Amino acid sequence: MPTDLRRPERTFAIRQLCHEFKVTPRALRFYEDKGLLTPARDGMNRVYNHRDRVRLQLILRGKRVGFSLNEIREILDLYDHNDGGAAQMARSLKKFRERVVALKAQRDDIDGAIEALEAGCVRLEGQLADLRPDLLPQAADYDATMRRRLDAAE
Amino acid sequence: MPTDLRRPERTFAIRQLCHEFKVTPRALRFYEDKGLLTPARDGMNRVYNHRDRVRLQLILRGKRVGFSLNEIREILDLYDHNDGGAAQMARSLKKFRERVVALKAQRDDIDGAIEALEAGCVRLEGQLADLRPDLLPQAADYDATMRRRLDAAE
DNA sequence: TCTCGCGTTTACGTCAACGTCAAACCCAAC
DNA sequence: GTTGGGTTTGACGTTGACGTAAACGCGAGA
Numbered sequence: 621m622p623t624d625l626r627r628p629e630r631t632f633a634i635r636q637l638c639h640e641f642k643v644t645p646r647a648l649r650f651y652e653d654k655g656l657l658t659p660a661r662d663g664m665n666r667v668y669n670h671r672d673r674v675r676l677q678l679i680l681r682g683k684r685v686g687f688s689l690n691e692i693r694e695i696l697d698l699y700d701h702n703d704g705g706a707a708q709m710a711r712s713l714k715k716f717r718e719r720v721v722a723l724k725a726q727r728d729d730i731d732g733a734i735e736a737l738e739a740g741c742v743r744l745e746g747q748l749a750d751l752r753p754d755l756l757p758q759a760a761d762y763d764a765t766m767r768r769r770l771d772a773a774e
Numbered sequence: 775m776p777t778d779l780r781r782p783e784r785t786f787a788i789r790q791l792c793h794e795f796k797v798t799p800r801a802l803r804f805y806e807d808k809g810l811l812t813p814a815r816d817g818m819n820r821v822y823n824h825r826d827r828v829r830l831q832l833i834l835r836g837k838r839v840g841f842s843l844n845e846i847r848e849i850l851d852l853y854d855h856n857d858g859g860a861a862q863m864a865r866s867l868k869k870f871r872e873r874v875v876a877l878k879a880q881r882d883d884i885d886g887a888i889e890a891l892e893a894g895c896v897r898l899e900g901q902l903a904d905l906r907p908d909l910l911p912q913a914a915d916y917d918a919t920m921r922r923r924l925d926a927a928e
Numbered sequence: 929t930c931t932c933g934c935g936t937t938t939a940c941g942t943c944a945a946c947g948t949c950a951a952a953c954c955c956a957a958c
Numbered sequence: 959g960t961t962g963g964g965t966t967t968g969a970c971g972t973t974g975a976c977g978t979a980a981a982c983g984c985g986a987g988a
Binding site for chain 2: 684686713719724755756
Binding site for chain 2: 944947948953954
């Protein structure tokens with residue numbers, strides 16, 4: 621009666637998680653050092669379970685939206701402890717709301733930056749259209765430029 | 775025939791620029807070190823002209839939209855050689871577009887995080903309403919909590 | 929048996945963007 | 959004349975998120 625690899629009982633070696641999430645082993649050990657991950661051990665080797673995998677997902681998501689590792693750890697801890705006490709839940713709720721406020725502000729900042737940059741793009745496009753219209757497509761199609769560059773790679 | 779202070783010939787001391795743009799002298803010297811600014815000298819003291827002021831504006835604007843100082847230096851250099859080459863403008867345009875793409879991705883991440891956190895809030899609110907409805911207002915009114923905290927500050 | 933290849937720990941290095949002294953200088957005021 | 963304020967250079971400190979190198983363990987395979 622072997623363990624189904626797709627069930628939550630499944631475990632992962634460090635390499636597997638690294639490959640799946642495009643991170644280095646060093647990063648995972650670093651997260652462990654900082655208390656964000658606590659994989660089990662098989663002898664010396666780390667063994668990550670389903671919960672660890674989920675936490676890693678959350679860590680990377682948190683990083684993408686600008687949280688520091690410390691902040692991410694706080695949030696993860698809140699998630700963990702929240703069966704314990706109602707007071708903890710209230711504090712979690714407060715923290716969550718604060719995050720939401722901060723994130724919305726951050727999003728507005730980014731929207732502003734996008735606007736500014738797109739205005740700059742329009743200006744540059746106008747000038748380029750006058751000066752050297754032939755250069756416009758080069759700047760325009762980023763993907764095509766990348767593909768050309770990759771094709772040319774020796 | 776004295777120089778009109780409002781004309782582009784006007785120069786600035788380090789303090790003036792610092793005050794105007796809310797940066798420290800250390801920052802301006804740092805930007806100079808990194809080749810982003812090249813103020814003249816009066817004896818030992820830095821003298822910033824109109825061009826330096828404009829560049830500083832661009833530096834800070836670039837920082838706000840998420841460029842690193844290195845990237846900003848590149849862009850500024852492009853601007854300088856700008857009369858010469860339209861090709862440089864095309865590259866700037868490409869950089870701008872890349873940044874817009876990155877910013878939009880970041881914004882989408884943030885939107886996802888907001889959704890997740892708000893879902894968490896709803897969940898917590900539901901559980902709290904069952905368990906300890908009295909704790910809800912405490913967590914709910916973030917501003918009021920802040921005000922109370924500020925009032926209590928000794 | 930010997931060598932791969934992956935794993936481990938410990939410890940030091942790096943990079944960005946400044947902050948934080950320290951020591952020295954200049955100029956004006958009291 | 960010395961006190962004070964602003965400036966300079968130089969060097970080291972800081973923070974976050976890892977990278978890198980050294981030195982070793984361990985099981986699999988030629």
